[in-house]
Amino acid sequence: MSYFRPDIEAMTGYVPGEQPKGRVLVKLNTNENPFPPSPKVVEAIRSYPFEELRKYPAPYSDPVREAASQVYNIPADQIIAGNGSDDILTILFRSFVGEGHTVGWLNPSYSLYPVLANIQGGEHLTVDLKEDFSLPDNLSEKAKGSKLFFITRPNAPTGNAFEKDRLRSFIATYDGIVVIDEAYADFCSDNCFDMIDEFPNVIITRTLSKSYSLAGIRAGLAFSNKEIIMGLHKVRDSYNVNGLTQAAAAAALLDQDYFKNNTNVVIETREKTAKSLSELGFDVKPSEANFLFCIPPINAEEFTQKVKEAGFLIRYFNTAGIDNYVRISIGSEQEMNDFLTLTESILKDNK
Numbered sequence: 001m002s003y004f005r006p007d008i009e010a011m012t013g014y015v016p017g018e019q020p021k022g023r024v025l026v027k028l029n030t031n032e033n034p035f036p037p038s039p040k041v042v043e044a045i046r047s048y049p050f051e052e053l054r055k056y057p058a059p060y061s062d063p064v065r066e067a068a069s070q071v072y073n074i075p076a077d078q079i080i081a082g083n084g085s086d087d088i089l090t091i092l093f094r095s096f097v098g099e100g101h102t103v104g105w106l107n108p109s110y111s112l113y114p115v116l117a118n119i120q121g122g123e124h125l126t127v128d129l130k131e132d133f134s135l136p137d138n139l140s141e142k143a144k145g146s147k148l149f150f151i152t153r154p155n156a157p158t159g160n161a162f163e164k165d166r167l168r169s170f171i172a173t174y175d176g177i178v179v180i181d182e183a184y185a186d187f188c189s190d191n192c193f194d195m196i197d198e199f200p201n202v203i204i205t206r207t208l209s210k211s212y213s214l215a216g217i218r219a220g221l222a223f224s225n226k227e228i229i230m231g232l233h234k235v236r237d238s239y240n241v242n243g244l245t246q247a248a249a250a251a252a253l254l255d256q257d258y259f260k261n262n263t264n265v266v267i268e269t270r271e272k273t274a275k276s277l278s279e280l281g282f283d284v285k286p287s288e289a290n291f292l293f294c295i296p297p298i299n300a301e302e303f304t305q306k307v308k309e310a311g312f313l314i315r316y317f318n319t320a321g322i323d324n325y326v327r328i329s330i331g332s333e334q335e336m337n338d339f340l341t342l343t344e345s346i347l348k349d350n351k
Helices: 006-010 039-046 050-054 062-072 085-096 112-119 164-173 226-235 243-254 256-279 300-309 333-350
Strands: 079-082 102-107 123-128 148-152 177-181 202-207 220-223 291-295 326-329
Touching (some): 006 112, 050 243, 062 079, 062 220, 062 243, 079 226, 085 112, 085 148, 085 220, 243 256, 256 333, 300 333
Parallel strands (some): 102 123, 102 148
Antiparallel strands (some): 291 326
C-alpha cells in the first residue's frame, strides 16, 4: 500500500544531470559556469552578519529585487525572487494549474515542466518543434486549450533562440499565461524583457545559476506586471530565499563588469568549440546558450560513454527524436581544448 496520491505514485520524477561522486571528472553536462562567482559575492558572504541567521530573512527578498531592478531597469514590484528558477517554476504551476487544467510546452524542452504538471494533476499539451528545432507553424492553434504555456528561449536542450516576431504573434492571440523561460538569455544576442509591458499575460523567468556562477547558492527571478507578481507572492513559501542567498545574489547582480566579462568569454569559447567540432565531423546546431547541441560522427550514447571513461561528463538524452544528439556545456578554454583533443583521439580510434 502506498500513502501517496495515485498520480504521484505513478509519475517519474525529474532526472538531473549526473553529479560525480569520488572520481574527479570534468563536468560539461549541467551547464554550470566555468568561472567562480564574483569576488563581491565572496565578500558579501564573508561580511554577512551571521548572528542574523537566527532571524527570518527578508520575506520579499528585497535586496535581490532591488538589485535586479537597478540592473534591468524594471520596478521592484514587478519582480519576484525564488530559491533558483525551479522554485519560480513551482510557484507558477501552483498559481495557475489545478487538477485537470492543461499546460503546454514545446518539444524538446526542459524536462521539469511535465513533472511539475503531474504534481498539480495537470494535463499535458506538447507541441513539437520543426526538424530544425524552430517554432512550428500555427503555434496558436496547436496551443489552444492550454491555460499556461512555456517557451524556453534560448531553448534547452537545443540552444536556439526563437524569433521574437513569431513569439509576439503567438502571445497576442493566446488566452492564457505565457512563460518565457530565459535561463540562458545572458548568452543570447537579445531577450524578451520588452514583452512585459507589451503584453499583460507574459512572465519571464531568469536564473543566477548559469551566467552568474551561483548554481550552488540557488537564486532565481521572475518578471511580469505588478498584478501578476502580487498574485505570485500569495503562493510562494513565506521565506523562500535564505539570507545568505539574498546577500550573494544581490552582490552578483550588481557586479556587472565581472558578469559581462565572464559571459563574453563563454560566448567566445562556445563559438571556437562549435567551429572545432564541426571540423571534426559533428553536426553542430546554432546555439545562443552556454552549451552546444550536436550529432557526433559516431553513436551518441557510445561517444558519451567514451568521454566519461576518459574523465569528461557530457549529457546524453535517451529520448525519441534527439537520441542521436549530445549536449556539451561550455567549460573553461583549457577544459574545452582538452575535450577537443580527447574527441579527436576517440574519433581516430573509432575508424
